Amino acid sequence: xxxxxxxxxxxxxxxxxxxxxxLWLTHALKSxxxxxxxxxxxxxVNYVVKAQDIGRLAFGERVQKQGPRLAEDVAGLIAKExxxxxxxxxxxDRGLATDELxxxxxxxxxDDITALFDxxxxxxxx
Amino acid sequence: xxxxxxxxxxxxxxxxxVSQFYDLAANLAKSGNQVTLFLVQNGVLPARKCVHSExxxxxxxxxxxxxxxxxxxxxxxxAIGALVTGVSAAALDVVVDQLAEGRKAMWH
Amino acid sequence: xxxxxxxTFALMDAPFETARTTTALRLIxxxxxxxxxxxxxxxEGAVFVPFALQKQHxxxxxxxxxxEEEDHPLPREWVSAxxxxxxxxxxxxxxxxxxxxxxxxxxxxxxxxxxxxxxxxFWEMASASDNTLVIATK
Numbered sequence: 001x002x003x004x005x006x007x008x009x010x011x012x013x014x015x016x017x018x019x020x021x022x023l024w025l026t027h028a029l030k031s032x033x034x035x036x037x038x039x040x041x042x043x044x045v046n047y048v049v050k051a052q053d054i055g056r057l058a059f060g061e062r063v064q065k066q067g068p069r070l071a072e073d074v075a076g077l078i079a080k081e082x083x084x085x086x087x088x089x090x091x092x093d094r095g096l097a098t099d100e101l102x103x104x105x106x107x108x109x110x111d112d113i114t115a116l117f118d119x120x121x122x123x124x125x126x
Numbered sequence: 127x128x129x130x131x132x133x134x135x136x137x138x139x140x141x142x143x144v145s146q147f148y149d150l151a152a153n154l155a156k157s158g159n160q161v162t163l164f165l166v167q168n169g170v171l172p173a174r175k176c177v178h179s180e181x182x183x184x185x186x187x188x189x190x191x192x193x194x195x196x197x198x199x200x201x202x203x204x205a206i207g208a209l210v211t212g213v214s215a216a217a218l219d220v221v222v223d224q225l226a227e228g229r230k231a232m233w234h
Numbered sequence: 235x236x237x238x239x240x241x242t243f244a245l246m247d248a249p250f251e252t253a254r255t256t257t258a259l260r261l262i263x264x265x266x267x268x269x270x271x272x273x274x275x276x277x278e279g280a281v282f283v284p285f286a287l288q289k290q291h292x293x294x295x296x297x298x299x300x301x302e303e304e305d306h307p308l309p310r311e312w313v314s315a316x317x318x319x320x321x322x323x324x325x326x327x328x329x330x331x332x333x334x335x336x337x338x339x340x341x342x343x344x345x346x347x348x349x350x351x352x353x354x355x356f357w358e359m360a361s362a363s364d365n366t367l368v369i370a371t372k
Contacts, residue, residue: 021278
């Protein structure tokens with residue numbers, strides 16, 4: 001069974017969770033033997049921006065020690081041989097240039113998404 | 127070709143990416159696939175004649191079977207007789223039917 | 235049953251926050267009435283859907299000063315009812331709460347029939363199903 005995880009929602013509880021929970025789930029599923037790839041679309045395309053920096057989040061004396069490292073988490077998927085596709089128009093709409101992004105992404109246009117879906121048994125839209 | 131079930135729970139009044147989901151449905155149909163766009167929750171709002179309903183009718187003209195959850199329609203006071211061209215009311219059972227059939231299913 | 239199917243649902247939303255919870259349970263209800271085998275992977279806030287400590291309250295604004303009058307829905311009761319419905323029709327519901335999600339939320343007390351699990355369980359369930367529907371949060 002081959003699955004394409006489509007990730008669209010971004011920065012939802014990423015500070016509380018110290019990650020994006022669907023990127024995390026993708027890592028966990030891969031470790032459990034899943035055959036899956038990822039398509040980043042909509043605001044989730046911002047996850048591959050190298051310059052993301054959560055700075056220092058603190059509430060009173062309680063300081064966050066392990067903030068989210070979203071670009072690294074996506075790079076980690078690529079390192080595990082998960083194909084990470086990203087919608088070109090969504091990058092362009094958000095003013096993102098290639099040199100701002102991590103390496104190893106596979107750009108796909110909106111028009112090509114339907115053909116991409118043919119390669120998968122299931123499309124899980126998160 | 128393959129069957130697709132696209133479930134749209136959001137409406138184009140509050141969400142600006144609903145049109146992309148409509149486009150996806152239309153493009154999948156134009157590629158020769160059997161496609162159902164099942165509207166549920168606020169996703170049924172543009173099924174009542176409004177500024178966004180032509181987009182739904184266009185999806186239907188592209189060959190997509192556009193269905194609106196009867197329960198969601200009732201909940202919002204949208205009469206079945208008032209549905210725009212190309213949209214039909216249906217029970218949520220259709221979603222379970224098509225899941226059981228093995229269609230590639232996506233929820234938006 | 236001639237056409238018994240196995241369906242898996244992945245849920246993410248906490249109860250009382252979004253219409254997605256009710257729609258998901260409506261889908262599960264349809265499948266339960268058909269006697270299907272149903273898997274639910276409850277991720278993140280969805281681990282609170284079967285939370286055992288949900289409690290009804292009165293609603294004077296509704297004109298119901300007594301708890302019984304309001305008869306407020308509790309998703310945990312819906313989950314229990316669905317588990318019973320599936321069994322009644324020859325199917326079953328395997329409801330798995332993601333363990334780490336349970337821990338960080340303190341949602342450890344669930345109604346009977348709910349078990350703790352992992353993403354690996356989700357993959358196993360999905361792999362053995364006729365289909366899987368992910369109902370993500372927003």
